[in-house]
Amino acid sequence: MKILVCIDDTDNLESRGTGDLATELAEEIEKRGWGRSLFVTRHQLLVHPDVPYTSHNSSMCFEADIESDYLQPLIEYASDYLKRESAPGSDPGLCVAVVELLDEPEALTAFGRRAKEEVLNKTLAYDLASQLGLHLSEHGGTGQGVVGALAGIGLRLGGNDGRLKGxxxxxxxxxxxxxxxxxxxxxxxxxxxxxxxxxxxxxxxxxxxxxxxxxxxxxxxxxxxxxxxxxxxxxxxxxxxxxxxx
Amino acid sequence: MWRITKRGEREFRHGQEAYGLAADQARFCEGFCPDVEDEWTADEERSCYNCRLRRWTVESFLCLGPA
Structure with a gap:
């Protein structure tokens, strides 16, 4: 099944970038034989004084095709990985969506577009993730990265946003x-x-x-x-x- | 080239499209540290716009490096 994985707010000024972590997660899926991963995309979100971000406020997303049995192990692995690898002071968030189970993809793409133009918050993100049945979790700090992680999934799903990593x-x-x-x-x-x-x-x-x-x-x-x-x-x-x- | 914000931070006066000036500033900056390539926005590799010590603001960026 086709899934989208997005992470946000994992870095600080001295650490590796969020894109490197997304790439490693994508590679791990293949190493473990869980499925095949595609390219990582970078999605620019709103830069605003009321939005906490390290230096540029972008999230990183990739698509993978995995067997359904591996979905939960993947979520557990990615959660542990973010806890372990995210930089001190960061506020990492993880979102995983099973594309074929999305009833209202337009609500997700709309959230992504809004995150480029409005200040959104964790409550809005968790509410939408719950309504759509997505995995959304935070792994340190304030957990504010859940907003960008969910938005990044919406923007990748919309297919009209982002530069490919590298x-x-x-x-x-x-x-x-x-x-x-x-x-x-x-x-x-x-x-x-x-x-x-x-x-x-x-x-x-x-x-x-x-x-x-x-x-x-x-x-x-x-x-x-x-x-x-x-x-x-x-x-x-x-x-x-x-x-x-x- | 820089203005000091109310919080004492240094903000680039020339916005996000002054590519020549941003490259000039970075050329002799001892604190310049390239950001990951995915975050570069200038074609000149050594540019304040490509430095990991810049923090984008609505109009420009703050320099978090040494003055």
């Missing part, structure tokens, strides 16, 4: 690769412009250092921007500063 390793020739060559190397739905056009296989892209993919329309895409004043190449990978809205 960068794409794309081999090029003199910094250039066609869309076809790129898609032969990395597992993505496509290469897409900021205007929403999905490019054909023959289009040539100037690939900058550490290109990143984002989630749009439920798929994963390498984003590209138009190159001005160039006869040779029409597109380059989108600069990081323009990706921060994802």
């Amino acid at each position: 960068w794409l390793d794309i081999r090029t020739e003199n910094g250039l690769a066609t869309v076809g060559e790129i898609l032969a190397q990395v597992s993505l739905q496509g290469v897409r412009t900021l205007d929403g056009e999905v490019l054909g296989a023959e289009e040539v892209i100037a690939v900058d250092d550490k290109p990143k993919a984002v989630m749009i329309g439920g798929g994963t895409y390498l984003m590209v921007s138009a190159v001005e004043k160039s006869d040779r190449v029409r597109w380059r990978t989108t600069p990081r500063k323009q990706l921060k809205r994802f």
Whole structure:
């Protein structure tokens, strides 16, 4: 069965990032033979004086396909892991959702969108998790991370938010690769412009250092921007500063 | 470049889109410490915007490093 796992608020200024912990959890699922994990996505939540966060307020989510017998062991393992690995002073939260059992996915995606625009609290998060039958738990500190953990599940489920953790390793020739060559190397739905056009296989892209993919329309895409004043190449990978809205 | 908040914190005066200035500030900063790559928002690797000692605020960021 398909599940989503999201964690939030596990770090402090000196510790490993929440993304590293999410990656380790995803890898552990595979190591233990519980199932197969997909990529981790980073979801930006509201930055506001009334929201406690370390430095950027983002949560990390991944999808996995596991046998149903392993759901409870996974939740127990992840809970222990967060207690053990979260940084001093952090307020970690864990959310696990079984996608096929979600009666009201739109309520969850709406919560995710709200968490990008409003100050939400633990009571709201626990109430919604209870109503939808999700696992939501806190593992230290104030436990405020449950808000971001639940929101991250909603945003990943919505499929229109977040950058994929890490960068794409794309081999090029003199910094250039066609869309076809790129898609032969990395597992993505496509290469897409900021205007929403999905490019054909023959289009040539100037690939900058550490290109990143984002989630749009439920798929994963390498984003590209138009190159001005160039006869040779029409597109380059989108600069990081323009990706921060994802 | 910086304003001091009521709580005595240093806030970058130039917001979240002043990429050149943020890179200039980081270039000679002894406290610069790169954040994990997933949190970078500037294309210049050495930038206050990519430092783990910056804390985003609504308009800009606070520098939690040495003055």
